[in-house]
Amino acid sequence: MKQHQSPRFGFSTRHSPRICRSFLPCAIGCLLAVASLGWPLSVAAEGRPNGDHDDAEWDDASWVLTPARLPQRLDEAPNAMTVIDRAMIEASGARRLEEVLRLVPGFQVGHKYNNQPTAAYHGLSDEFARRVLVLVNGQRIFQYSWGGVDWNNLPIPLKDIERIEVIRGPSAAAYGSNALTAVINLQTGSAAEYAGWTGQVAAGNNQIADGFLRWGGRAGRLNYALSLASTGEGGYPAIYDDRRNNLLLFQGELPLGDQGELQVFAGYARGNYEAQNVNPAYPGTFERDFANINHFQSLQWRRSFTPSDELRLTLSRNQVHHGDPGFSSADVIPGVTLKVDFQFEEEREELQLQYARRFSDQWRVVAGGGYYRDAYRSPYYLNTDDTVVTHVTQFFGHGEYRPWEPVVFNLGAMLERAPLSNEWLFLPRLSAHWHWGHHQTVRAIYATGSRQPSIYENQGQAVIRGLNQPLTLYRVYATGREQGGLAPERNRSLELGYFWQPAPSIHFDLRLFQERITDFITAYNRLETRYPTVQSGNTVVDFSNDAPIRVRGGEAQVHWQNRNGFRLFAGYAWLDADADGSPFDVDYPRSVPRHAASVLLSQDFAEDWQASLAYAYQSDMQWYREAPIDAYHQLSGRIAKRLRWGKTHALAELIGGNLVEDVSDYLPNRAWERGLFFRFSLDY
């Protein structure tokens, strides 16, 4: 067997006859293709010529799917990776998805409001995570209109997430725009895995009250699972920002013979939020309640024609309604009642076709194309009742080639076009891996990322209208479209990496990198003489491409677990940014924290007890255009006990958060206090 042969893909057992009154085990490729894995069909073992292991060794989960759209070994992926599995999510005690991302080296997590969390990689971000692409089972979820992610309102409960693959670095070659700095792929289990009832409740201080219920079953050949979830808490003290997120998720899988499968995914999420005004220009807090709604439907068809290939067609649709009605104020201009209305709707339809093939033991490829259409409507943000439509066309391809045993090359590229930027983007990625001995791998990677300007950045006109007077005041007037369109942001990254696996279940990864982001889209204030403005000095917010920003640094990650129930996951990032050529008054380097560290420790004890600690440290930083925050230490602790009554399994957990100090992770005047909650889960 070739030592470093990456998992191939192959899919069907078409040539295998049915066993009467028995069953035909579906080929692993067919099975795992459903779960986006796509393993090969192979029974031939090849001898390794120079093997020197006496003991059988095996590794846990040392493969990834996301970087190249192919199943690959962790030490051969064309990007640095962090994999967070179900056990780690549980051990972290996290209730919210973004909290889990604190474990990823180089990530920053903050909450401007309780209902507005954000997660960014390598800083350079405000409360909207515009430069991190979020996928659910490989399909994108983000609001293209303003380029962000509603982390609270994703139509997938945390309990259904089995695995999170995080690409640390640009990956536009595989996914196109918004994969500028990182990609997060949330992977659910298959519906068949969720057979039976599962329930969970949690309650704690700060009005924490969560519930989860899932039923998995089968109807004929259809496997399905239905999940209901509700999460919420009271938010920051003295801030009107409570939230309650409810969601419904349906997953279905229907085998189509021995070579194919149809997968259905449909989610509905509703976030009920409290909000208040914080703009000092408007006297008053203007507390109000509103709802955000997020629909998501996806249909995926997979088909294997031979054991060495697979065709995949995906249709998806996503609808978002942001229902913040804003507020009215008669205190800004005498005699004029001004109305600020933040509502918008967005709808995206996406079509994607992908074909993967293994040509030989040395090489395999995946290629495809996609088209997605975005429609955005917001009288407030666009100053029109019309729906603005844009679309993006993509063609991508990736090849993995191993010319001789210790060397692997990955080459891929994306060709993308969006009318907003009016140009074709060519976004390549090239990596070389060399397995140095049996335990070590060194890698060199050149990767690119991109971000198309959002509709708002290109042509947004945020206006405030008078209700009793024919008055329109401009807060934002984006001139990008008038000037031919903003250029897309691009990230060109060079990376040297080292991966070491000295023993079973121990990984160490080191990454040294330099990223150069060009045409960074920044907001700035400019003089506006054509229209009345909200801001003083007759200024409006506009957007422009800025001078290059360079981010360099190093990240280290270690993962160690043993058979005595001990698990350690730790990460560290050292970051340095400079943007000396920027003509705008923006302190980019301050938005990139110099140091960040995370540790997750977990230990199983006798009698099914488990204890875990999750620690995160971040040095001082300043979110984009916000006040600076000090360094903080965040510590969470968890004690858990597994219980069994016959075939019913339960898990009782007591989890405490912010045990060391109150944590301000976004603004200095808002801090998360110590928290405590109890969670109980039942599998019946």
Place this chain on the structure above:
Amino acid sequence: MRPHTLGGWLLVGWLAFQPAWAGSLTVLFLASGESFFHGMRGLPLWPSETRSASRSITTRAGETLYGFIAASTPRKALTANPSATLAGYCQPDRTDVIVAFDEAAAQAVAQECTVPLLVVRVSRQQVAALRVLPLRDRTSALYLEAEPRLNLQLMRVLLPEARTVGVWVATPTPAWLSPLRAEAQRLQLTLEEMVVSDDLEAVRALRPRLTRLDAVLLPPDLTLINEWSLKPLLLMTVRQGVPVFGGLTARYVEAGVLAAVVADEARGSEQMQRFIDELAQGRTPAPAYPTAVRVVINATMAQTLGVSAEALVRARSLFPRY
């Protein structure tokens, strides 16, 4: 089940060639699929004088089986009056032993015939159901699957550090569990027995235990591990990096099980002949697992899980071929 494998063909061909059966012996070989016998034609090891032409045979229930007569004396095979019905063969003066190669054929014979029956390539679970049928005191079997405890030996070679092995167990307690427990104790493995009643429970039972298992053993039980449940079980275990062993046949390994000990069809004819002889002589040997077994390994899963080449070589030589 249709023994489409070359091993199955050679098996029957070898048997049909054997002149050494005691006395004058007539054996009816039966299967539910005609294609099983198509591959027999033209095989050089199959002297036509020792067997009749294959023909369709109708059961009392109207089902069509396919079979041929093989006799120890060529003339007897050729002169045996062909019968279109199974009942026509179910005469002791006509047929000494019937060998059924799948469950459908075995069931038909079990319900119609009192002729000694040897069931081959049918799982122990299915054979047990046949043996409780009336008129079936002269039934023996060579099970489809290898003895489950052998998979623990394989597991120990491939995973020397493993300690805890998960295995599903149906109720009532299956007969293979006791020897499995003994073998686990001998190999210093702890069996985490997941008592379940159906495939749905099998899937549910695995999830909360997965993080503390070093490996999982598939039981030879189609009510628990079948076309529906194998998929989610493999998905969960692959995601967690927990190796899976076992399965009734090599097809499970092809589907993603790491490794299994399975019947070696190419070498199983000797045991079959012995069973036929005993049945013909009035004895009924107890049903048994195949003595000739081999190791099948999914190389890709082994690679993914980091199993060394040396371990694979040791595993493949675990059950030597003599």
